[in-house]
Amino acid sequence: MLRTYCHDKHTNWVKWIPNIEYWINHSHHQSTGYTPYQIMYGQEPDVRITSKIQFPDYDDVINNEPVVEIVRKKLRSKAESRNKTKDQLKKFRQYQVGQQVLMKEHKLSSAENNEIHKFFLLYKGPYTITEIYGNNTVMLEDQYERAIRCNMSNIKPYHTMVSPEDPSLCFPPDPGITSDQSFSHPN
Numbered sequence: 001m002l003r004t005y006c007h008d009k010h011t012n013w014v015k016w017i018p019n020i021e022y023w024i025n026h027s028h029h030q031s032t033g034y035t036p037y038q039i040m041y042g043q044e045p046d047v048r049i050t051s052k053i054q055f056p057d058y059d060d061v062i063n064n065e066p067v068v069e070i071v072r073k074k075l076r077s078k079a080e081s082r083n084k085t086k087d088q089l090k091k092f093r094q095y096q097v098g099q100q101v102l103m104k105e106h107k108l109s110s111a112e113n114n115e116i117h118k119f120f121l122l123y124k125g126p127y128t129i130t131e132i133y134g135n136n137t138v139m140l141e142d143q144y145e146r147a148i149r150c151n152m153s154n155i156k157p158y159h160t161m162v163s164p165e166d167p168s169l170c171f172p173p174d175p176g177i178t179s180d181q182s183f184s185h186p187n
Contacts, residue, residue, distance in 0.1 A: 001020045001024075002020065024036065025037045025045070031078055032071045032074055032075065033070075033074060034070075034071060038067065039067055093157070095129055095132060095138060095152070095155070095157075096129065096132075097129050097130065097131065097132060098129065099157065100127065100128055100158040101125060101126065101127055101129060101140065101156060101157055102123035102124065102125035102127070102155065102156050102158050103123060103124055103127055103140060103150055103154060103155050104122055104123055104154040104155070104156075105121070105122065105123065107120045123156065125142075127140035127141060127142055127148065127155075127158075129141075130147070136152045136153070137150065137151055138150055138151075138155065
């Protein structure tokens with residue numbers, strides 16, 4: 001929401017906090033079916049329009065316990081269905097000690113250096129896997145034999161191409177060449 005109101009002037013975000021807090025707390029959320037205000041206080045929120053217009057009196061106070069229990073069940077059900085489908089089509093890569101990989105870099109933009117993060121290469125390497133841990137973590141070693149601990153989600157296999165003219169020549173693939181394009185030796 002902040003992006004919607006602050007895209008013109010980034011330093012403007014503070015003045016929008018009270019409005020955004022109000023909007024979030026008084027909006028029905030898809031996952032629960034209730035507003036956060038309703039869950040917390042057990043009643044419908046007093047929307048600003050109700051203070052301007054005279055509506056008929058009615059008792060809108062509800063017992064908070066059943067609402068909280070309903071919300072818990074809905075959230076648990078949504079989480080179970082999300083977890084059930086999350087990994088169905090996902091392939092988990094297997095790595096071996098000694099295998100070469102590329103590591104994802106998380107560089108940020110810098111106005112001072114006129115650098116835009118979208119223009120940085122995503123991966124750096126190659127690195128060699130020296131150890132594999134059970135918690136999806138690997139220990140990598142760079143060309144200077146420095147150890148780097150990294151999550152498996154931030155690495156991918158490193159592949160080299162062998163030149164058809166000279167099989168002893170091995171070099172990394174050019175990211176601009178697809179596999180169906182003909183191979184040309186770099187000059």
